Amino acid sequence: MGRALRTFLSFNGPRFFTGRSNKKRAASASAAIALATPVQLGANLPLGHGVVLVTGATGGVGRRVVSLLLEKGLRVRALVRNEQKALAMLSAGKRPDPASSRLEVVTADIRDAASLTPEIMEGVVAVVGCTAAIVQPKTGDSEDRAKYYQGIVFYEPETLDSPEETDYKGVQNVLAAARKYGDVGGTKKLYSCSPAFIDRWQDFASLDDVVMGGRSDSKFSLVPGAGEEGNDDSPSRIAGVFEGVVTTDRGFASGGFTSMRTRNLEPALDLTGYEGIRLRVKGDGNTYKIILRDSDQWDGPSWSTMVPTKDGIWEDLEVPFASLIPVARTRSIPPEQRQPFKLDSVFALQIMLSKFAYDGEENPTYKNGPFKLVIQSIEAYQGNQAPRTPRYVHISSAGVERPGRPGIVLEEEPPAVRMNDMLGGILTYKLKGEDEIRGSGLPYTIIRPCALTEEAPNMPLLVDVGDTIKGKVSRDDVARLAVAALACPDASDLTFEVKSTIPFSQAWTEEDAAKVPSTDMTKVFAEVKGKVGK
Numbered sequence: 001m002g003r004a005l006r007t008f009l010s011f012n013g014p015r016f017f018t019g020r021s022n023k024k025r026a027a028s029a030s031a032a033i034a035l036a037t038p039v040q041l042g043a044n045l046p047l048g049h050g051v052v053l054v055t056g057a058t059g060g061v062g063r064r065v066v067s068l069l070l071e072k073g074l075r076v077r078a079l080v081r082n083e084q085k086a087l088a089m090l091s092a093g094k095r096p097d098p099a100s101s102r103l104e105v106v107t108a109d110i111r112d113a114a115s116l117t118p119e120i121m122e123g124v125v126a127v128v129g130c131t132a133a134i135v136q137p138k139t140g141d142s143e144d145r146a147k148y149y150q151g152i153v154f155y156e157p158e159t160l161d162s163p164e165e166t167d168y169k170g171v172q173n174v175l176a177a178a179r180k181y182g183d184v185g186g187t188k189k190l191y192s193c194s195p196a197f198i199d200r201w202q203d204f205a206s207l208d209d210v211v212m213g214g215r216s217d218s219k220f221s222l223v224p225g226a227g228e229e230g231n232d233d234s235p236s237r238i239a240g241v242f243e244g245v246v247t248t249d250r251g252f253a254s255g256g257f258t259s260m261r262t263r264n265l266e267p268a269l270d271l272t273g274y275e276g277i278r279l280r281v282k283g284d285g286n287t288y289k290i291i292l293r294d295s296d297q298w299d300g301p302s303w304s305t306m307v308p309t310k311d312g313i314w315e316d317l318e319v320p321f322a323s324l325i326p327v328a329r330t331r332s333i334p335p336e337q338r339q340p341f342k343l344d345s346v347f348a349l350q351i352m353l354s355k356f357a358y359d360g361e362e363n364p365t366y367k368n369g370p371f372k373l374v375i376q377s378i379e380a381y382q383g384n385q386a387p388r389t390p391r392y393v394h395i396s397s398a399g400v401e402r403p404g405r406p407g408i409v410l411e412e413e414p415p416a417v418r419m420n421d422m423l424g425g426i427l428t429y430k431l432k433g434e435d436e437i438r439g440s441g442l443p444y445t446i447i448r449p450c451a452l453t454e455e456a457p458n459m460p461l462l463v464d465v466g467d468t469i470k471g472k473v474s475r476d477d478v479a480r481l482a483v484a485a486l487a488c489p490d491a492s493d494l495t496f497e498v499k500s501t502i503p504f505s506q507a508w509t510e511e512d513a514a515k516v517p518s519t520d521m522t523k524v525f526a527e528v529k530g531k532v533g534k
């Protein structure tokens with residue numbers, strides 16, 4: 001078979017690699033169909049088409065977080081232990097239809113790290129953690145946990161799960177999986193050599209000047225041992241290797257190029273909120289052209305820039321989107337004819353070694369002969385200017401610092417503090433779980449509610465730091481705080497307690513809620529920030 005025909009088949013015919021199939025991409029495509037317009041929770045918040053993972057989505061706070069996020073137009077992945085319960089609670093008993101719903105329901109047990117799979121974390125840009133070791137009244141509760149949700153009525157409690165396993169190790173597991181497989185760290189993984197992502201490289205095939213009658217010849221393959229030493233993400237140190245021979249042998253004006261290019265990606269990449277792409281490579285001293293296409297036309301306009309590499313040295317090649325030049329064929333598009341780059345629909349990536357830059361100018365480092373570019377990963381990155389909004393919002397509990405605190409009068413403390421030991425160290429392990437989040441380096445918000453009630457939202461809130469306050473607060477308000485935190489740079493890296501100013505003895509109804517202006521959560525976070533800074 002001629003090389004020109006082989007090239008044609010690579011991009012238009014059956015896939016030339018085995019493994020990752022188009023089917024999988026098609027499934028994620030359908031999940032994103034409803035999202036023609038990305039909805040952002042806050043100015044410049046790069047959630048775009050990204051997914052918010054809600055753990056404990058069948059819980060009192062968790063289920064409210066899910067519906068608030070959906071109301072805001074975000075994609076939500078509800079992580080639950082019991083699928084039937086979740087479907088009944090979150091989706092009218094039916095499995096959500098990926099084509100029309102932004103909700104997905106996934107099952108996992110956070111105590112079991114292996115159940116937190118790459119698929120569960122794929123595309124996750126933020127996590128709202130609402131899990132907790134289950135506490136129930138000893139005398140037995142109803143199926144719908146009516147006694148538990150009564151909140152401020154005291155029943156002798158018992159724990160069903162181990163707080164150490166759920167509130168500490170479980171949180172540790174979620175954090176680790178979100179960092180490893182998700183996009184919570186401010187970068188979006190596009191191509192990487194870790195086992196969970198390796199199939200994605202199948203999007204690429206080589207495309208050389210043979211299509212124009214030239215003689216250059218390249219291949220792109222995954223090569224064990226080629227990767228960067230010490231890179232934990234690549235067992236056997238696998239890396240992608242783009243190599244071959246580039247030549248102007250036949251003297252064609254447009255010959256002398258070789259490239260690796262993706263097929264048209266389906267769905268297109270949404271890089272909204274990111275500042276550029278970063279390639280981890282070991283080059284050969286050649287200057288490569290990095291090309292992105294925001295149109296699905298094969299030969300339509302593209303956006304590109306020339307990037308030099310060092311010979312034999314691992315380095316990050318950063319390609320800010322602002323540095324890309326719009327090009328039609330080999331000619332730069334005149335400024336007056338330029339359209340803005342459509343960041344939310346990047347259909348193809350291409351890496352090219354060519355004799356020419358643009359407009360007939362030559363690539364200054366070009367020479368005929370062999371070349372080799374080793375690629376470890378390609379990711380989109382946020383700039384330093386991007387707002388640092390929380391990527392891990394966690395519902396903990398007031399009282400976590402009180403067990404064992406000198407001078408504490410146990411009789412005056414809430415039951416969880418008094419009974420911490422009897423309840424398996426429930427608060428002690430919640431604090432350890434919090435510590436994991438604070439030490440993770442991710443922007444976080446840790447909300448420590450006082451006693452939770454099923455009362456109406458929009459209670460007047462009182463926030464504090466230092467873990468001394470007591471009182472009640474509605475689950476609705478806690479859920480609203482958690483969702484608001486995702487959009488609020490001021491909420492980053494805060495740990496605070498919250499209660500309402502309504503005393504235990506006074507009920508808070510929908511009528512009360514309607515009489516007061518809706519709480520501005522931005523101000524709530526600013527207030528906490530003020531207290532932390534004191």
Ligand SMILES: NC(=O)c1ccc[n+]([C@@H]2O[C@H](COP(=O)([O-])OP(=O)(O)OC[C@H]3O[C@@H](n4cnc5c(N)ncnc54)[C@H](OP(=O)(O)O)[C@@H]3O)[C@@H](O)[C@H]2O)c1
Pocket residue numbers: 055056057058059060061062079080081082108109110111130131132133134135151161166170395396397398448449450451452453
């Ligand atoms: N109750 C209070 O007065 C009070 C006061 C202060 C703070 N808090 C804290 O506030 C937070 C939210 O409370 P809440 O009332 O919403 O809690 P909740 O209704 O008990 O919800 C806990 C959720 O965690 C899930 N979960 C437990 N273990 C899990 C595991 N291993 N893997 C996956 N999911 C798991 C549960 O799933 P299942 O549905 O399958 O059981 C449930 O959805 C909790 O941390 C709670 O401790 C509560």
